[in-house]
Amino acid sequence: GGIITQTPKFLIGQEGQKLTLKCQQNFNHDTMYWYRQDSGKGLRLIYYSITENDLQKGDLSEGYDASREKKSSFSLTVTSAQKNEMAVFLCASSRTGGGNTLYFGEGSRLIVV
Amino acid sequence: GDQVEQSPSALSLHEGTSSALRCNFTTTTRSVQWFRQNSRGSLINLFYLASGTKENGRLKSAFDSKELYSTLHIRDAQLEDSGTYFCAAGTGGYKVVFGSGTRLLVSP
Numbered sequence: 001g002g003i004i005t006q007t008p009k010f011l012i013g014q015e016g017q018k019l020t021l022k023c024q025q026n027f028n029h030d031t032m033y034w035y036r037q038d039s040g041k042g043l044r045l046i047y048y049s050i051t052e053n054d055l056q057k058g059d060l061s062e063g064y065d066a067s068r069e070k071k072s073s074f075s076l077t078v079t080s081a082q083k084n085e086m087a088v089f090l091c092a093s094s095r096t097g098g099g100n101t102l103y104f105g106e107g108s109r110l111i112v113v
Numbered sequence: 114g115d116q117v118e119q120s121p122s123a124l125s126l127h128e129g130t131s132s133a134l135r136c137n138f139t140t141t142t143r144s145v146q147w148f149r150q151n152s153r154g155s156l157i158n159l160f161y162l163a164s165g166t167k168e169n170g171r172l173k174s175a176f177d178s179k180e181l182y183s184t185l186h187i188r189d190a191q192l193e194d195s196g197t198y199f200c201a202a203g204t205g206g207y208k209v210v211f212g213s214g215t216r217l218l219v220s221p
Contacts (some may be wrong), residue, residue: 031207042199042213049205088154102146102209104156
């Protein structure tokens with residue numbers, strides 16, 4: 001088995017601030033994903049990465065940057081936090097692409113004050 | 114429009130009863146996954162299907178890639194089945210697109 005660890009669990013920042021979320025997986029999976037979940041809603045894909053140093057935009061990439069410096073880690077940066085961005089950010093990984101089971105971390109909640 | 118249409122958006126069941134959730138896909142879908150999200154926000158993978166049906170205890174899922182839909186049947190619902198259920202479509206390549214979820218409440 002393996003685990004996906006997201007840090008921090010809660011991230012509080014001010015409007016306009018640049019904020020970074022981190023995700024680590026020890027499954028040795030190739031593909032990693034960042035999703036955003038707004039309260040009571042489904043998950044929307046922000047960025048994904050199919051291998052180290054690869055980045056692919058999802059449906060919601062504007063206002064975000066991502067970085068996959070190592071196979072095991074995938075970070076997401078909110079470039080200028082806005083109050084309407086308060087949501088839970090979920091990291092996932094899978095062995096290869098969409099044809100394999102996704103495993104999720106427990107999420108990071110972003111709070112903008 | 115949305116690639117994955119999930120229904121119903123909310124469902125109330127009494128313990129011991131059964132029901133089904135459904136996802137319709139508007140584009141070619143090569144695989145489907147079903148998840149349950151608990152009150153802490155954790156997403157647990159229930160099924161992965163590239164075709165056909167799978168069963169695990171009181172849960173059974175089916176995927177018809179030609180007719181573009183998938184179902185999740187819950188038999189003999191228990192209180193611990195409460196949560197939000199999501200389907201997710203693998204549309205080819207690496208993207209996985211989620212439905213908007215079904216909030217299930219099982220009551221005594």
